[in-house]
Amino acid sequence: MPLGVVQVAAGENHSAALTADGQLYTWGRGKYGQLGHGDWGNRPRPVQVASLRGIRTKQVSCGADHTLVLAEAEAEAGTGGADSSACRRLVYSFGRGTWGATGLGSTDNTCRPSRVQGLESEDVVQVSAGSRHSLALSTSHQVFAFGNNDFGQLGLDPGLVSNGRGPPGGFHSGGGDVVSPRRLTSLPALPVLAVLALGDASMVLLQEARPGENVVAGPHPARRAGRHLMPYDLPDLRHLAAAAATASADGRMVRDVVTAVEDVLSSPGYVLALFADGKPSSSASASASGSHTGTTAIAGRASSQQSLGAAVTHGSSTSLSILEAAANVGDSDKAGTEGGRGSEGSVPSVPVGMDVSAIQACFAALLRLYNREVVAALGNSLMKLLDAIFLLVSTGPVPGSRPPSSGGPVGLGGIAGGSGARSVLGTTAATPAAGASLRSFPGTAAAGLGDGAGSGDSVAGARLSLLRVLFVVFQCPLLSGSGMGLGLSSSLASRLISVTLRLPGDALQLLCTWLVSLPWELLGGRVVRPLQQYLSKLAEGGIVGPDGRAEVLAAARVMAGLHAANEKAGGKLPFSEFFNQQLSTHVNLRSEYLLWLEVAGGRSTPPSGSAAAAISQPLMSLCQTPFLLTPEAKSRILQGEAQIQKEAEMSASAREALLQGLHPISAVFLDISVRRASILADTAQQLASRPPHHLKRPLRVSFVSQGVAEEGVDQGGVSREFFQLLVAEIFQPQYGMFTYSEESRTFWFNTSACLEDGAAGEFRLVGLVLGLAIYNGVILDVHFPQVGPMASTRLVRYGKVPVCVRTFSI
Numbered sequence: 001m002p003l004g005v006v007q008v009a010a011g012e013n014h015s016a017a018l019t020a021d022g023q024l025y026t027w028g029r030g031k032y033g034q035l036g037h038g039d040w041g042n043r044p045r046p047v048q049v050a051s052l053r054g055i056r057t058k059q060v061s062c063g064a065d066h067t068l069v070l071a072e073a074e075a076e077a078g079t080g081g082a083d084s085s086a087c088r089r090l091v092y093s094f095g096r097g098t099w100g101a102t103g104l105g106s107t108d109n110t111c112r113p114s115r116v117q118g119l120e121s122e123d124v125v126q127v128s129a130g131s132r133h134s135l136a137l138s139t140s141h142q143v144f145a146f147g148n149n150d151f152g153q154l155g156l157d158p159g160l161v162s163n164g165r166g167p168p169g170g171f172h173s174g175g176g177d178v179v180s181p182r183r184l185t186s187l188p189a190l191p192v193l194a195v196l197a198l199g200d201a202s203m204v205l206l207q208e209a210r211p212g213e214n215v216v217a218g219p220h221p222a223r224r225a226g227r228h229l230m231p232y233d234l235p236d237l238r239h240l241a242a243a244a245a246t247a248s249a250d251g252r253m254v255r256d257v258v259t260a261v262e263d264v265l266s267s268p269g270y271v272l273a274l275f276a277d278g279k280p281s282s283s284a285s286a287s288a289s290g291s292h293t294g295t296t297a298i299a300g301r302a303s304s305q306q307s308l309g310a311a312v313t314h315g316s317s318t319s320l321s322i323l324e325a326a327a328n329v330g331d332s333d334k335a336g337t338e339g340g341r342g343s344e345g346s347v348p349s350v351p352v353g354m355d356v357s358a359i360q361a362c363f364a365a366l367l368r369l370y371n372r373e374v375v376a377a378l379g380n381s382l383m384k385l386l387d388a389i390f391l392l393v394s395t396g397p398v399p400g401s402r403p404p405s406s407g408g409p410v411g412l413g414g415i416a417g418g419s420g421a422r423s424v425l426g427t428t429a430a431t432p433a434a435g436a437s438l439r440s441f442p443g444t445a446a447a448g449l450g451d452g453a454g455s456g457d458s459v460a461g462a463r464l465s466l467l468r469v470l471f472v473v474f475q476c477p478l479l480s481g482s483g484m485g486l487g488l489s490s491s492l493a494s495r496l497i498s499v500t501l502r503l504p505g506d507a508l509q510l511l512c513t514w515l516v517s518l519p520w521e522l523l524g525g526r527v528v529r530p531l532q533q534y535l536s537k538l539a540e541g542g543i544v545g546p547d548g549r550a551e552v553l554a555a556a557r558v559m560a561g562l563h564a565a566n567e568k569a570g571g572k573l574p575f576s577e578f579f580n581q582q583l584s585t586h587v588n589l590r591s592e593y594l595l596w597l598e599v600a601g602g603r604s605t606p607p608s609g610s611a612a613a614a615i616s617q618p619l620m621s622l623c624q625t626p627f628l629l630t631p632e633a634k635s636r637i638l639q640g641e642a643q644i645q646k647e648a649e650m651s652a653s654a655r656e657a658l659l660q661g662l663h664p665i666s667a668v669f670l671d672i673s674v675r676r677a678s679i680l681a682d683t684a685q686q687l688a689s690r691p692p693h694h695l696k697r698p699l700r701v702s703f704v705s706q707g708v709a710e711e712g713v714d715q716g717g718v719s720r721e722f723f724q725l726l727v728a729e730i731f732q733p734q735y736g737m738f739t740y741s742e743e744s745r746t747f748w749f750n751t752s753a754c755l756e757d758g759a760a761g762e763f764r765l766v767g768l769v770l771g772l773a774i775y776n777g778v779i780l781d782v783h784f785p786q787v788g789p790m791a792s793t794r795l796v797r798y799g800k801v802p803v804c805v806r807t808f809s810i
Contacts, residue, residue, distance in 0.1 A: 009062040017046060025048050063130055068092070139216075187206070193226050266381040387495075474496065497555050532578075539552070557615070638775075646696060680726065695772065719776060723772075
């Protein structure tokens with residue numbers, strides 16, 4: 001994936017790149033071990049240096065055939081003395097040791113990163129690799145040199161060089177090699193700002209300090225001198241926005257914020273580093289020495305994903321549990337922290353390594369400036385961010401998806417490429433065709449797939465990183481319309497949905513689980529309601545053509561994932577939050593229902609419209625997402641369905657009557673004649689004698705009094721009176737089928753009656769009566785309490801009688 005490159009170094013035949021999370025990638029010729037992969041082979045594309053995983057790399061420098069790495073590593077528990085500090089700065093080297101440029105005390109080549117023992121007692125802040133020699137600078141302004149000195153590039157006294165492998169040489173005339181770091185003593189006693197080894201020459205930048213001035217050693221983001229020698233330091237957007245707010249009259253501060261937003265929020269790797277949890281503030285040691293504020297340290301996290309398998313590449317057979325396991329690999333020691341597993345088999349609460357409060361604080365600080373330039377930069381950067389992800393996960397057309405915009409390069413962060421595109425560790429994303437599947441981008445293929453080892457691990461780690469980036473974007477307030485009238489919400493929501501639906505079903509389910517784990521006010525205000533607003537705008541504008549319909553169904557599918565995760569979480573948000581009034585009002589419900597029947601293959605019972613099923617495959621009808629439709633819309637669908645079935649049954653009955661020589665009018669209605677005094681018994685007897693398909697005919701009721709039918713034609717009023725009298729009879733306490741609660745004024749099933757012999761038939765009659773009423777468009781005055789899914793499940797399992805309260809699927 002786009003890793004957010006913060007530094008690139010190039011030698012004569014090999015290159016290295018440092019990412020925002022402190023991981024090192026190398027590629028090129030490996031004849032002398034300068035790639036650090038444990039062998040002497042070449043690498044045609046970037047591959048992560050596995051030996052340095054879990055170690056936060058701060059700087060990298062490439063010589064002709066050797067590599068220097070400045071890193072921070074946590075001190076081992078139980079160590080004492082100076083080594084017991086929270087972090088230690090270590091210098092690693094690997095590659096060609098012929099002239100001692102690796103500083104390892106010998107001239108042997110090494111293919112694995114090894115600590116430079118001669119610098120372990122020093123607090124090194126910068127390293128620089130020349131063609132055949134190396135330099136290092138410590139916080140105490142001491143410069144160390146090692147390697148070849150044929151041209152005097154080490155700047156050492158002749159007596160010191162004589163201790164090396166070769167003969168002694170002078171300061172300028174040179175001669176001899178030094179295989180271990182030696183301190184330069186010939187430099188003036190001035191602060192050292194930077195060191196630079198170039199070819200067979202060396203340069204040291206000094207500063208004349210004023211009396212009492214404390215000058216920090218080495219390159220520093222606060223000053224220009226030598227700043228290009230160190231990795232890009234991610235700006236802290238929150239602090240920059242706060243500074244701009246206090247200096248509102250200074251336009252330069254706002255421009256700095258705009259530049260920082262465009263740089264950071266357009267790169268997936270930078271976004272992950274910016275919002276990583278548990279990372280310290282920028283350069284603690286430098287801050288203690290009077291460094292500037294407004295930057296965050298580039299936090300590192302081990303990216304080792306263990307035995308996840310290559311099946312996660314396309315998600316065809318990958319279960320949610322595999323991705324959940326990947327999300328928690330390497331973090332099992334963080335028991336009790338946010339994002340960790342609470343118990344075995346539980347779903348992770350939030351993405352491991354993401355700081356939700358930092359995400360919210362950053363967005364709030366930027367929007368609190370009330371500056372249109374900042375808001376526009378935020379929206380455009382997030383669009384570029386989604387474009388980058390879109391190119392990476394695109395494997396084919398998805399209904400409702402839009403190709404990324406072609407107006408400018410995508411923000412992959414780090415290396416400038418040609419033709420208006422940016423290259424990430426050698427992979428150029430210039431056109432949609434260049435964005436291949438997850439298997440082909442550097443977070444996967446480049447990170448070890450070339451060796452055929454750990455391919456599934458890299459793929460899973462890359463996909464989880466993309467999910468974390470989407471987790472951040474879903475929380476942006478611009479989705480809810482906080483865009484100062486710039487119209488960013490709809491375009492951003494459309495692009496976000498397009499990218500999200502490029503994910504396989506298991507990844508989408510995990511992302512929705514993470515989003516539902518947010519506090520309910522964030523889940524509702526930042527995720528669900530903005531998507532509802534987007535759906536409402538689409539519905540109000542009219543669902544015109546295949547594209548408009550595809551956009552609606554795409555948004556509905558994302559809502560289906562959120563609804564399923566919300567139900568799994570026990571209903572953190574009430575079901576009413578998922579109703580969409582505008583969609584229910586403007587959509588053609590009859591067409592949606594007919595499409596639903598078509599999806600069912602012509603069967604009378606359409607397939608399940610559950611939200612979980614809607615995640616795994618594209619939607620064909622909004623009836624597959626019933627939670628979006630209001631009760632009124634569902635009632636209209638039921639009435640429309642009943643009318644279709646009535647017409648079909650009447651037509652079939654009329655044909656059957658004609659074949660039997662009867663008049664069709666005598667066979668197209670469900671005629672029921674009842675006595676008012678025995679309405680329950682008469683109804684039960686007549687319904688029991690009818691075949692099931694007769695119940696689909698239009699109902700026609702007549703009351704009988706003293707053996708004679710009462711006058712009047714049933715045009716709806718007689719049927720309503722029939723159902724009112726029948727329901728009042730059924731719910732009489734004397735029958736004991738239902739109990740009445742005075743407190744809630746609702747009826748419920750009498751559990752004792754459910755266990756009696758013949759109870760199933762009696763309750764079936766109740767179901768027939770209620771079903772016939774709904775089928776014939778009669779509203780009954782029956783008060784049942786609202787029953788959730790869990791309550792329905794308990795009813796199914798209660799007692800010996802298979803009593804079940806089923807919820808309508810539309």
